[in-house]
Amino acid sequence: MKPPSRLQSLIEEGLIDTVVRQLMSGKEAMVFVVRSGAESLCAKVYKEATQRSFRQAVDYTENRKVKNSRQARAMAKGTRFGRQAQEAAWQSAEVDALYRLADAGVRVPRPINFFEGVLLMELVTDAQGDSAPRLNDVDFTPEQARTHHAALLVEVVRMLCAGVVHGDLSEFNILLGADGPVIIDLPQAVDAAGNNHAQRMLLRDVDNLRVFFGRHSPDLLRTDFGPEIWDLYVRGLLTPETVLTGRFARKTGAVDVGAVMREIDDAHAEEQARRLRMSVSKSV
Numbered sequence: 001m002k003p004p005s006r007l008q009s010l011i012e013e014g015l016i017d018t019v020v021r022q023l024m025s026g027k028e029a030m031v032f033v034v035r036s037g038a039e040s041l042c043a044k045v046y047k048e049a050t051q052r053s054f055r056q057a058v059d060y061t062e063n064r065k066v067k068n069s070r071q072a073r074a075m076a077k078g079t080r081f082g083r084q085a086q087e088a089a090w091q092s093a094e095v096d097a098l099y100r101l102a103d104a105g106v107r108v109p110r111p112i113n114f115f116e117g118v119l120l121m122e123l124v125t126d127a128q129g130d131s132a133p134r135l136n137d138v139d140f141t142p143e144q145a146r147t148h149h150a151a152l153l154v155e156v157v158r159m160l161c162a163g164v165v166h167g168d169l170s171e172f173n174i175l176l177g178a179d180g181p182v183i184i185d186l187p188q189a190v191d192a193a194g195n196n197h198a199q200r201m202l203l204r205d206v207d208n209l210r211v212f213f214g215r216h217s218p219d220l221l222r223t224d225f226g227p228e229i230w231d232l233y234v235r236g237l238l239t240p241e242t243v244l245t246g247r248f249a250r251k252t253g254a255v256d257v258g259a260v261m262r263e264i265d266d267a268h269a270e271e272q273a274r275r276l277r278m279s280v281s282k283s284v
């Protein structure tokens with residue numbers, strides 16, 4: 001196919017040889033299959049901020065580090081330079097998270113290069129060598145659902161032990177590779193210790209897994225791994241080897257009505273975002 005303009009520069013730089021086809025178009029990027037020598041790779045071309053449909057970006061960028069105080073001031077004022085710096089920080093966040101998580105043993109696509117807003121990384125494939133499907137495109141037996149759910153909880157724990165919360169983990173951004181589930185789409189990943197929304201995002205990530213795999217294995221719907229994981233983390237007891245029970249005894253006390261209403265609003269907004277992802281998925 002004719003290379004998109006954003007990928008033509010990679011060809012000119014010798015980073016890739018050809019563009020094979022478009023793999024998908026998501027809410028924050030377009031993804032292409034490219035060739036570099038004898039190897040097939042994945043090229044993720046990030047969309048401009050005005051074209052992204054990802055909601056509540058401010059929650060995800062809270063306390064992210066910038067290069068200097070000038071950038072921080074410009075980003076706060078919303079100047080042209082500030083918008084450019086914010087866009088660069090948003091894009092580089094996924095690259096940083098991929099390297100950080102790969103070093104921690106989390107199964108993510110292997111990052112290769114990042115050049116002018118394009119992320120080159122491993123093309124995840126299935127057992128037949130084809131592009132790996134997303135979980136929402138696969139049917140599972142109850143046993144398979146329990147196996148993959150357990151494997152992904154291990155990955156979530158490894159991520160949290162590395163100080164990272166995915167922030168948007170669901171069946172739409174997990175691939176089923178030949179070696180099992182592979183977590184993708186990390187530009188919204190947050191620092192577990194530095195972001196005030198990290199707990200809410202972690203609980204939502206784990207609950208998304210529970211609900212999805214619970215469709216195939218209803219016994220998973222009775223589990224409560226999210227609060228258990230976070231409680232162990234804040235008490236400094238969580239390690240990649242921690243054996244989870246799926247049970248958590250909540251403390252009783254006065255109800256914070258405002259917090260409950262905020263959770264309801266977040267859940268409503270998340271459902272709207274979920275429907276948007278489903279409509280995008282069907283159109284690809």
